[in-house]
Structure formats: structure tokens, C-alpha cells
Amino acid sequence: MSLTIPPRGFVMAEFENRTARAQKLMRERGLDAILLTTEPNVRYFTGFFTQFWHSPTRPWFCLVPAEGKPVAIIPGIGAAGMAATWIDDIRTWQSPCPEDDGVSLLVQAIKELPSRFGKIGMTLGPESHLRMPANNFARVVAEISPLEMVDCVQMVHYLRSVKSDAEIAKIHYACQIASDGYEALPGKCSLGDSEREICQKLRADFLARGADNSAFLTGGSGKGGYDDIIMGPTDRVPESGDVMIIDTGTLYDGYYCDFDRNFAFGAIDDQTKRAHEVVWDATEAGFNAARAGATTTDLYNAMWSVMEAGGALGNDVGRLGHGLGIELTEWPSNTDTDNTVLEAGMVMTLEPGMLFAPGRMLVHEENIVIREGGAEMLTKRAPKEMWVID
Numbered sequence: 001m002s003l004t005i006p007p008r009g010f011v012m013a014e015f016e017n018r019t020a021r022a023q024k025l026m027r028e029r030g031l032d033a034i035l036l037t038t039e040p041n042v043r044y045f046t047g048f049f050t051q052f053w054h055s056p057t058r059p060w061f062c063l064v065p066a067e068g069k070p071v072a073i074i075p076g077i078g079a080a081g082m083a084a085t086w087i088d089d090i091r092t093w094q095s096p097c098p099e100d101d102g103v104s105l106l107v108q109a110i111k112e113l114p115s116r117f118g119k120i121g122m123t124l125g126p127e128s129h130l131r132m133p134a135n136n137f138a139r140v141v142a143e144i145s146p147l148e149m150v151d152c153v154q155m156v157h158y159l160r161s162v163k164s165d166a167e168i169a170k171i172h173y174a175c176q177i178a179s180d181g182y183e184a185l186p187g188k189c190s191l192g193d194s195e196r197e198i199c200q201k202l203r204a205d206f207l208a209r210g211a212d213n214s215a216f217l218t219g220g221s222g223k224g225g226y227d228d229i230i231m232g233p234t235d236r237v238p239e240s241g242d243v244m245i246i247d248t249g250t251l252y253d254g255y256y257c258d259f260d261r262n263f264a265f266g267a268i269d270d271q272t273k274r275a276h277e278v279v280w281d282a283t284e285a286g287f288n289a290a291r292a293g294a295t296t297t298d299l300y301n302a303m304w305s306v307m308e309a310g311g312a313l314g315n316d317v318g319r320l321g322h323g324l325g326i327e328l329t330e331w332p333s334n335t336d337t338d339n340t341v342l343e344a345g346m347v348m349t350l351e352p353g354m355l356f357a358p359g360r361m362l363v364h365e366e367n368i369v370i371r372e373g374g375a376e377m378l379t380k381r382a383p384k385e386m387w388v389i390d
Contacts, residue, residue, distance in 0.1 A: 003176050005210065006169040008253045012086045014166060015047055018159065019064060025155050026066050026121065033113050034121040034152055035106075036062040037131045040326045041123065044160055045070050047085040049254055050078065058095045059132040061106050065113050073106050103136050107143045120144065121152030127331055128153045157331035161323050162345040168369050170255035171324065171347055172378045174211065175367050178250045179380035181205040182261040186389050191240065191265055193389075195219045195233035199246060206250050216249030216258070216328055221265075224272040225360030229260075229317070229353070240266030243386070245363060249328040256328050258349055259365040259379050264386045273386070275356035278310030279364040280384045282352035286320070286334075290348065290368055290375035296338040303352040304336070312354035317363070321351040324367060346370040347378070 022045070026034065036042050039053040042062045053060070061073040072082050075095035082090050093105050110120060124130075130137055141149050163171070181202055188205070189198050196219075203214045219233035220226045221244035229245055238244050247260035262276060282303040289302035303320045304312075319338075323330035324347045332340035334348070342348070348370065353363030367378040 003173060003210075006166070006173050006253070009049075010047060010166055014164060015045065015086050017164070018045060019070060022064055022155075022159055023066055025159070026064075029121070029152070029155060030117040031066065031119050031121040031150070031152060032115050032117050032147070033063050033065045033110065034156070035110070035149075036064065036123070036156075038123070038129065039131075040160070041156060043254065044326065046072060046082065046087050048072070048078070048082050048087075050081055052078065059102055059136070061102060061132075063109055063113070066116065067114075071109055073102055073109055075102070101133070101136065103139055103143075107140055110140075110144050110147065115147065118146065119148050119150050121155065122149055123153040123156050124149075124151040125153035127157065160325060161331060162343055163325060163347055163369070164345070167255060167325065168345070168347060168378075170253050171257060171367070171369075174250050174252040174255060174257040175259070175378040176380065177206055177209045177211050177252065178248050178257050178259065180209060182246070182382075183380070183387075185246075185261075186263065186387050189389050191390060192237060194235045194237045195221055195244065196235055198244070199233040202246060202248070206248070210252070211250045212252055214248055214250045215256075217246070219244055219246045221245075222360065224269050225275070225356065225362055227359045227361060229361070229363055238265045238389075241269065243268070243272060243362070247363075247365070254326055256324060256326070257367055257379065258324050258328055259367050260363060261382055262362060262364070262386050264388045266388070266390060268386060268388070271357065272360075272362070275310070275354070275360075275362045276364075276386050277384060278307055278312070278356070279352045279354060279362050280382070281310070282306040283350050283364050283366055286350040286352065287366070287368060287375055287377070290342065290350070290370055292342055292344045292370055292372045294342050296332050296334045296340045296342065297336060299348070299350065300334045300336050300338070303334070303350065307352055307354045310354070311356060313357070314355045315353055316355070317351070317353050319351070320353070321349040321365070323347065324349055342370045344370055344372050
């Protein structure tokens, strides 16, 4: 069955709504504006979508004032691209200019804003980064005084965590592409293929099915399980009795899916088979616990209780899933202490993983969206029995 392809980009009302939601929270928190410097945040409020962020040479700035539309303060090389978005106020300088790479222009734009609270928000806390020279940031802070720069990372995390239907449709499409590719993989591979060859075949399949990129694709294998999930793939050739995990962050129109699948080679021993059933059941428990009003810790407890009862020796990943969207991993995290209240429209991963024998681990992952009465699966649910590559 062919998938419905979501339209690329967003209508202007999407950005108007994002900005209005932000401005409501800004008034509640006493902020005159928020300053954004990273690709996901600038894109979220402007629609400016370019691969040029891969270059570290130039800083890019977006100011969201307490009233009115965002203001872009960007290198001149991006002027035409920004003009194609809904942004009207675009201020540019010739960059790179190490002696003053947009600092004066940014300071001037901040000082022109009405000052009611004397505070400018910026994402300075967890799961954020500066993406401008630290000395330039210090200069901005000094030159806008007596205005104060304060952290607003939690506010921005929250804004982005609750997705619109248009955002969810893009994530769902990426999930369906990757689900179909995973399902077809055993028919494209055989014993004797290396981890790298298997992942190359999978990435090519994702692209052929309509993905824009498979920016994240890891794979690792071991006898009856694996001991690492973030390195690889390597040139190692899995042998009969091995299990390989493949985890992908595949993109459609700037939105990620993020989930893994496990593949057995030749045969699978009873202990591994049982461990796979346990992490599958743990995922089911997390899915059944996921609804608006529940917390990330509720999801964690639901999944961990199943794995603990199933003989888990531990988990060194640190969490059992996370938010998902225009970044591969987003706030919040499913941990035993996070306690974030879930809302309808949040897209989450369920990622139970356990050490079931010394040096042998299994992880399972699905992507879901929170709804008022429960959760909706965005990925195609993996079979309870592990796929086998012969």
C-alpha cells in the first residue's frame, strides 16, 4: 500500500501559531524577547531550512519579540533563503567577519525592542548549545546591559515538544519509510555480509522509498546479543547465532524517525529469544501507559518493571526513550526521576533496553504520539519474533 506523502514545508499559520504560543509563555515568564542561535530553533520559528548550518564559520540569529513577528539577523549569504520564508525583517552583514560577526547588528536589534521586563531569554541550559563564539556571546551580554540574558531552554523545549498535526504527519511518514525498509532487509542480505554492507543496503532502501536522508544509522552485532549500541557499523561479518541491532534516524522534510530493529543470523538461542520477548513486552507496557496526563516516569516504570521481572541485570543507557522531532533526540527523557507530564501531540520514543547476560544486551524501540485517550503507534510494530537473516 502506498503511503500518503505529506506536503513539504508549512503554511504561514503554522509559524504564526508557534510564535503566538511562545509569546504567551514569554509574557508569563517576564521576557521581552528570546534569542535563538541553533538550527532547529531558528528553523522552528522561521521556516529557514538549509544545509548550510553544517558550516561552522558563520553565526545565525533569530529574535522573537514579545509582540510581532520574529526578526532574522543573519549573514548576507542567507538573505535570499530567509526572504522566501514568512519573515519580513531580515538584517544582514557580510560574514565571515571575525572582528564583528553580527554582534553590533544583534545588539542594535535587541536594544530597539520595547523593554518591559528587562530580560532576554536564550537557550542556555540542558540539551542546548551556544553556536556562536563564546567571546562574542560575552560581548553581547555586556553591550545590552542593563538588559539581562536569562535561560529559557525549558520553555523552548516545551514549545517544540507539542507537535502540530502537520509535524506529526512528517514524522509518521519517516517512520513508515523506515519500517518498510527494515521489514524488507532480511530479503536483501545474507550470511557473509558485513555490518557495513548491511547498513549500506538499508540506507539505499530508505532513500529509494522517499527519505531525504538517513543521517543516523548505527549497527553492531555480537553472539546472542551485543554490548554496544552507538558505535559501528564496522566491517565485522556476523556469524550464525549472532544478533545485530540497527538503529536509524531517517529524515523527511527535516523531521526524524528514531527506532531500531534486531536481526538474528542463522539461528537464535533460547536465552536471546526470551530476552527479545521481554523487551518487546516492555515496549507494549510503555505504550499502554502512554496517554495525556501520564508522566515520562510512568512510562519508565511500566517498561522497567517488565524487564526487571524478566531478569534484567541492568541498563546503562540512562533512559528508556525520549522526545523526537526536528532533532534526533529531544526533551523530555523517560527516566525514573524526570516526571514530565505528557500532553497530546508529544512525539516520544519507547526504548526499553536491558543487559540480560554478561556482555549481552538487547534494545527495542518504537515511535509513538501521545493522544488524549492513549497513544498512537507511528512506526509499524516490530514482530515479537526476531527477524532472521540466513
